[in-house]
Amino acid sequence: MKALLLNGSPRKGNTCAALEALKKGMKNMPELEIREVKANDISVSPCIACEVCGTNSSCVSDDDTNDIIEAVFAADIIVFATPVYWWGVTAQLKAIIDKFYCKAESLHGLKKKIGVLVIGEAEQEDPQYEIIPKQFSCICDYLGWELVFSKTYTAAAPDDLAKSEDSIREIEALWKTF
Numbered sequence: 001m002k003a004l005l006l007n008g009s010p011r012k013g014n015t016c017a018a019l020e021a022l023k024k025g026m027k028n029m030p031e032l033e034i035r036e037v038k039a040n041d042i043s044v045s046p047c048i049a050c051e052v053c054g055t056n057s058s059c060v061s062d063d064d065t066n067d068i069i070e071a072v073f074a075a076d077i078i079v080f081a082t083p084v085y086w087w088g089v090t091a092q093l094k095a096i097i098d099k100f101y102c103k104a105e106s107l108h109g110l111k112k113k114i115g116v117l118v119i120g121e122a123e124q125e126d127p128q129y130e131i132i133p134k135q136f137s138c139i140c141d142y143l144g145w146e147l148v149f150s151k152t153y154t155a156a157a158p159d160d161l162a163k164s165e166d167s168i169r170e171i172e173a174l175w176k177t178f
């Protein structure tokens with residue numbers, strides 16, 4: 001089994017802490033191959049709607065797009081982890097998601113389990129914690145992927161989440177949903 005962890009944060013902060021906790025829990029999954037990709041560390045240009053891909057081939061971008069789309073294609077488990085930027089996911093993560101378009105036809109109906117981790121500084125009453133999970137649930141419905149968890153956390157300073165023992169414990173246990 002392969003797990004792809006897509007980290008939307010450009011810094012070593014709360015999203016990293018969330019994924020560290022998840023990876024700790026995932027050690028309980030024998031023979032799981034985990035690949036974490038920091039969206040900010042790769043080069044994925046925004047989709048320009050050139051339509052050359054025809055939604056069923058490779059992307060013409062001469063960057064890391066095709067490598068990451070292959071990893072998405074091959075993964076049994078995909079975790080999207082993102083800070084909230086302006087009520088949405090980060091641009092770095094969105095650029096990757098937009099590029100799903102180049103293989104959208106073949107990504108449809110593949111057996112994939114999806115997890116979503118969203119971290120913002122606003123309190124949990126903020127609509128951002130409905131908007132972002134809703135976006136991922138729409139994507140999963142569209143592609144026929146199974147959304148197994150969608151968790152939101154409040155943390156502002158880079159070390160806030162790591163200091164929240166309850167949150168870290170909850171994230172560590174999420175591997176059981178896969």
Ligand SMILES: Cc1cc2nc3c(=O)[nH]c(=O)nc-3n(C[C@H](O)[C@H](O)[C@H](O)COP(=O)(O)O)c2cc1C
Binds near residue numbers: 010123
């Ligand atoms: C450009 C930018 C936009 C942000 N927009 C929001 C926002 O709309 N809502 C929110 O709650 N926090 C917002 N934040 C705060 C981050 O989501 C928050 O600090 C988060 O914990 C950062 O995660 P990280 O440490 O993994 O990078 C924003 C931060 C930046 C840098």
